[in-house]
Amino acid sequence: MPIGLIALALGGFGIGLTEFGIVGLLPQIAEDFGVSESAAGYLVSGYALTVAFGAIVLTAAVVRFDRKKLLVSLMLLFILGNLISALAPDYSIMLLGRIVAALCHGAFFGVGAVVATKMVKESQQASAIALMFGGLTVATVAGVPLGTFLGQQLGWPATFWAITVIGVLTLIGIQVLVPATESAQGTNLRQEMVAFKKLQVWISILVGILAFGSVVGAFTYIAFTLTEVSGFSTATVPWLLVLFGVGTFVGNFIGGKIADRALTPSLLTLMALLAGVLTLFALTAENQIMTILGLVLMGSVGLGTAPGLQLRIMTFAEEAPTMASSANVAALNVGNAFGAWLGGLTIAAGYGFTSPLWVGAGLAAAGLGVLAFGSALAKRPSGPVPSAAPGKEATVGAAR
Secondary structure (H helix, E strand, O other): OOOHHHHHHHHHHHHHHHHHOOHHHHHHHHHHHOOOHHHHHHHHHHHHHHHHHHHHHHHHHHOOOOHHHHHHHHHHHHHHHHHHHHHOOOHHHHHHHHHHHHHHHHHHHHHHHHHHHHOOOHHHHHHHHHHHHHHHHHHHHHHHHHHHHHHHHHOOHHHHHHHHHHHHHHHHHHHHHOOOOOOOOOOOHHHHHHHHHOHHHHHHHHHHHHHHHHHHHHHOOHHHHHHHHOOOOHHHHHHHHHHHHHHHHHHHHHHHHHHHHOHHHHHHHHHHHHHHHHHHHHHOOOOHHHHHHHHHHHHHHHHHHHHHHHHHHHHHOOOOHHHHHHHHHHHHHHHHHHHHHHHHHHHHOOOOOOHHHHHHHHHHHHHHHHHHHHHHHHHOOOOOOOOOOHHHHHHHHHOO
16 A cells, blocks of 8 residues: 555544544543533534534535645644644633634545545555545544543643644645645536435435444443443443444454455445344343443444445545545534434433444444445446446446
């Protein structure tokens, strides 16, 4: 794999650390700024909503620019946002820093995924995307403990100073290691928006929402499941969550490998497995050994879908991959919020702390149905099958 992918992965790690690293620092930040716990939580939820907004709006605004220069500009925005957070004198400035940093999140992964696929052979495209997203999955493993440790030892601004440094290193890496891309001059918003006229693009977006909604809907309340249902002590929860993170890291890379070999069959298999894993987890949550296994499998199977979902939408929007790629990132974040909301509803309704797992299983099953429907349409001669290069035909056409 080209070394330039490492620079993109480092950027993914920094962005993931920005998103997750603050979680363990919220009590400290709330106390320093004199705000409530719920207000401090807006630093997390506000970030996620801005990601979905920025993925579409910011990408639309800059789609015609050269992709390498765009990645550099996005990292400058990322650095600025985290610098504002590190220096924030009050809550409102801190929230502003979070919003600025979040604006680049969706566009970076959307544009970066396109750049990554241009750096490798067609048979390695999903693996290249997986490597870039690998930085994000590492952040899910290390982000919370690392961010919390730095904040506890040196004060919460230290976490944002560290992320700022990562942003600077990524900026240098992209400038030096990522090859120049073809100019996007001639590409305009109208041309990119053509992708959204395709049913298969919307099917990909819906599958992404359901897939990530299923995983995040179950994971958001997993601490309650672990302590109240499985009987683990509160002190063991962080270490158990690391197992989930390890699963996401492994699943992301395996998902990329199998998506390169057979895109649609791999996605159908993973969605079916995800529904099965979450169902089994819900049924056996009182057993601690099965719970540990469920955590690892939920992370590996759930995040194993990410490279394939990204490649699928880019394949069906071959003439407008940048906007479609960013739309997929937005869809995954919408799924995060949607799944967490549904899981919260079931707990509030009194269905217990395994109910988010059942919600996740239902969403995964729905995603499997949508994907199967879309795959059947793509196989029809009259269906919206995308054009493909000769070497890609086996993946785009026959594999579907």
